[in-house]
Amino acid sequence: MKFKFNYLILAAFLTANFSAKAIPTPEAVEPQYDDDGNPTYKVVYGKGDRLKADGTPLNLIQIECQGKAVDMVSDEELDKCRGDDSLVEMKYGWMDFATYKGWRAYHAECHVCHGPDAMGSTYAPSLMTSVQQGMTWDAFFDVIINGRGVEQGAQKGNVMPAFGENTNVAPHIEDMFRYVKARADGKIRRGVRLPKLPKFKEE
């Protein structure tokens, strides 16, 4: 059963990516529509990143760092970009794989309190708003790793658990920050109709 699923996904993945000889560019990828005319979003995850025909990762959103695609820059340059938050600069219509992973990691744990789309609940703050109001990468990282108890200034009765040892969260904090930052900057709209797709029919 499980094998069959993987096999199907693999088959779809091969058809989508390797049967076309040309290196796929974001513009060349047509979104798929469901019966109701809404674009669906299909990405294979967890069994190896999507690759271009030349073996380099395919970014669905063109994230730029110092004028270059983010997967093309060195770690050093990447650190500089992280400093000025340009990691989540993206062209409307495309989301990079890391941001996508962040969105998913957010849904592995965070959304049960912080709500859908990082917009908060009646008791847990909107992370989108927190970042808009200046929550830094360092603070974001610290709170996720170490948590925050009632003693550390959280509203009475509210607690942020520590996720430092949680393998669904800790390895993905950077991706999650990208996602939340992208939400904060209005780069990603709500829901799974994820990227803004002005080019395509949506409504």
Next chain:
Amino acid sequence: MSILKKSIVASAALALPFAVSANSKLEKMMKDPNQWVQQSGDYAGHRYSELDQINKSNVGSLKVAWTFSTGVLRGHEGGPLVIGDTMYVHTAIPNIVYALDLNDNQRIIWKYNPVKGGKYPGGETMDRVISVMCCDNVNRGVNYHPNGTIVLHAADTSVIALDAKTGKEKWITTNLHAGTGKYGVSASTGSGQPFIIKDTVGVGCSGAEFGVRCNWTSYDIKSGKRLWRAYSMGPDKDMLVDPNKTTSMLKPIGKDSSLKTWPGDSWKIGGGSIWGFYGYDSKLNTLYYGTGNPSTWNPVVRPGDNKWSMTINARNPDNGMAKWLYQMTPYDEWDYDGVNEMILVDMKVKGKNRQALVHFDRNGFAYTMDRASGELLVAEKYDPAVNWATHVDMKTGRPQVVDRYSTAHQGEDVNTTNICPAALGTKDQQPAAYDRMSGLFMVPTNHVCMDYEPFKVDYVAGNAYVGATLSMYPAPGGTHLGNFIGWDADKGKIVWSNPEPFSVWSGAMATAGGITFYGTLEGYAKAVESKTGKELFSFKTPSGIIGNFMSYTHKGKQYVGILSGVGGWAGIGLAAGLTDPTAGLGAVGAYSALSSHTALGGVLTVFALP
């Protein structure tokens, strides 16, 4: 071990002679409309008050008689009890219980807080318990035993028996130890009501979002000694089922009915939580409850029916043995917990008198069963938006799943779109009422759809184990997120339906005054004519309502009480609204955020005629 076993058996045997009298005493109290002695009003879960001072001709002039702040900000589900001249009010975490003197301007007779020095009785810190509770830290209320005991099922799973007069602890047993990190029991929490039957109190557990294996456990009301425990999944002896005698769809379930439906030992973290409102039939001596979703939300990792998650259980409350089981959503792919309330009604179904059980499931189907035999009589959609299954096959009892909305069929890492209902269900825990006058069921519902993308997650003991992305939006063609409906459980048809801007997340109560009360997430307490749904009264309480209505008399005058205090899952899903105002899915404003209508705060509002 054998000594322990003996003492359990002995205490069960000892309990028996007293059992009958205690039971009949409680049932007698339930019949007295001047009091409200159990969360559901009675064992049958009718949530019906025989009082008629407040009726359809005068309810329009209802006024607030008095209010009481609980001092707690989290979501307030459940409702108060009234025993004689005392009212018992509970709160969300930290699960405070107040006893109010109705003879003395609601003076606080006693206040009990289970958290002492930052710790729950089971030894866990309040921080820790809060952090393992999915979907807000609600509690669905205390219950009463006629030996003068108020029982609290606290968030850390402690079952606490309090002297109803003084609020002093009689005994405390921690059922499952929240967050001990032990494989299979970690991160269990308590949110469901403790359920009194004879001289026992039974509790379920919460935590299917945290990879627990849940169970129902029965305790002796006098000593707090454990009598029996029935797991929702696992080996037959763990589940207290008899392969030859326990039936499903009128047939014996056979050996290893659960083990066969899980890959490997994944049943050990199989979920199946129990936290709704339960039913008990003293003539049939049967307890009824529903089990919740299998863990994780990613169905691809657990191919099989995942029995007995998503199941109506009919059990003997004396020893826990299952009489019959009915699984509503085999192999859940959408988080359609089967925990909702069980309403027991003797009624005509298809021309035949039946001892019926009516259950409005999260999955969008309303089931009418024969509660003695477990026969499936009716299964119809109670929201026309429901699309994940075309219908329920009445021969097999299985829903006929539509591939396009099957998150397993679509596969891991694929976003399955436009599934109705959303994971919130067509109805969540908010209990429906049965109007004995019109024979209709008064049902608070959600009208929300979703996109759902399952993906692989690791199980980390004591952490959320979800594994699906989820985004929700109003059902197509409408601009509202909820309905309050009148339902005919014989025909399986909606008789009337009132649209509400937000999900209706409060428990309903019907009365002999020909009216039904319900609350809205914006905070309106409303009364409608039960027969037609016509709105007769509306008042905005201090916070959104997710609590349940109740009624009682004091000095001969009828009162209606409701807890406000927005939160719960509704508070997560709807706090920020569901869609961008710019998303163009409909009129801006119709989906505006709940946070622009109401704010936190637990407050009891009590109404009376002027």
